[in-house]
Amino acid sequence: xxxxxxxxxxxxxxxxxxxxxxxxxxxxxxxxxxxxxxxxxxxxxxxxxxxxxxxxxxxxxxxxxxxxxxxxxxxxxxxxxxxxxxxxxxxxxxxxxxxxxxxxxxxxxxxxxxxxxxxxxxxxxxxxxxxxxxx
Amino acid sequence: xxxxxxxxxxxxxxxxxxxxxxxxxxxxxxxxxxxxxxxxxxxxxxxxxxxxxxxxxxxxxxxxxxxxxxxxxxxxxxxxxxxxxxxxxxxxxxxxxxxxxxxxxxxxxxxxxxxxxxxxxxxxxxxxx
Numbered sequence: 001x002x003x004x005x006x007x008x009x010x011x012x013x014x015x016x017x018x019x020x021x022x023x024x025x026x027x028x029x030x031x032x033x034x035x036x037x038x039x040x041x042x043x044x045x046x047x048x049x050x051x052x053x054x055x056x057x058x059x060x061x062x063x064x065x066x067x068x069x070x071x072x073x074x075x076x077x078x079x080x081x082x083x084x085x086x087x088x089x090x091x092x093x094x095x096x097x098x099x100x101x102x103x104x105x106x107x108x109x110x111x112x113x114x115x116x117x118x119x120x121x122x123x124x125x126x127x128x129x130x131x132x133x134x135x
Numbered sequence: 136x137x138x139x140x141x142x143x144x145x146x147x148x149x150x151x152x153x154x155x156x157x158x159x160x161x162x163x164x165x166x167x168x169x170x171x172x173x174x175x176x177x178x179x180x181x182x183x184x185x186x187x188x189x190x191x192x193x194x195x196x197x198x199x200x201x202x203x204x205x206x207x208x209x210x211x212x213x214x215x216x217x218x219x220x221x222x223x224x225x226x227x228x229x230x231x232x233x234x235x236x237x238x239x240x241x242x243x244x245x246x247x248x249x250x251x252x253x254x255x256x257x258x259x260x261x262x263x264x
Contacts, residue, residue, distance in 0.1 A: 029221060036214035043210075044246045044253075050190050051253035051262055057187040080172075087165050094162065 008101060020108035027112070028086040031079035039076050070130075074123050082115035161216045167209035175206055191262050200258035204251050211247035215239060 010016070042064075049060035063069050089107050092098045098107055178199070182189055193199055218239050226232045256262060 032217050033221060036218055040211070040214060040246055044250050047250045047253035050187065050194065051256045053262065054187045084169070
């Protein structure tokens with residue numbers, strides 16, 4: 001079947017292919033759910049521990065600064081910026097801009113590149129200083 | 136279902152005018168989150184460390200406690216709206232939908248209440264630094 005590849009492809013049952021806009025859409029949901037549960041609980045735990053006193057805070061601090069705590073924090077950092085950049089993209093789409101194929105695709109990719117870059121910019125120096133401190 | 140007046144034909148077919156307000160509040164809280172979460176993350180990095188004394192002293196200041204409470208309200212309202220849409224999209228069976236939305240409401244309200252009470256307790260000097 002001949003098809004003009006310059007034309008947009010609507011997702012329809014069997015006739016669709018994966019694109020950056022779809023990846024960003026589902027990532028927005030996944031990171032939103034992840035932030036709501038994991039970051040939500042961590043935020044509440046942090047505040048309740050701080051309000052309960054030094055012992056409760058020490059228990060939180062121990063988990064937060066364990067390798068598992070850092071792993072979760074790195075995941076939350078990426079989720080936060082992916083959701084933030086994707087949310088900014090939603091603001092652009094809400095005013096009716098950015099629907100042209102090329103602009104839409106570029107914007108979608110930009111949110112993913114941006115979230116990974118910012119996560120690296122934040123965590124590489126922290127992990128480097130931690131590994132120096134441990135030696 | 137009546138077939139007389141316009142309102143009679145649509146009554147009972149679904150909610151009216153709630154969708155737009157849900158959509159708008161999602162955007163309002165998104166803008167709130169953008170400002171307040173940026174402030175929160177930058178502030179955490181500016182603290183000398185995240186030990187108990189430092190954190191309690193930091194939250195004790197009114198210009199920290201108030202934005203922190205506003206952040207809690209904005210974020211937990213935003214997550215309640217967002218997760219509601221996700222649940223409505225994926226949970227189709229009535230009992231499961233009602234139950235999961237109930238859990239969502241309890242989670243967000245309890246989480247926000249715990250966070251706000253903790254902030255206030257620290258801010259009103261209830262925690263010795």
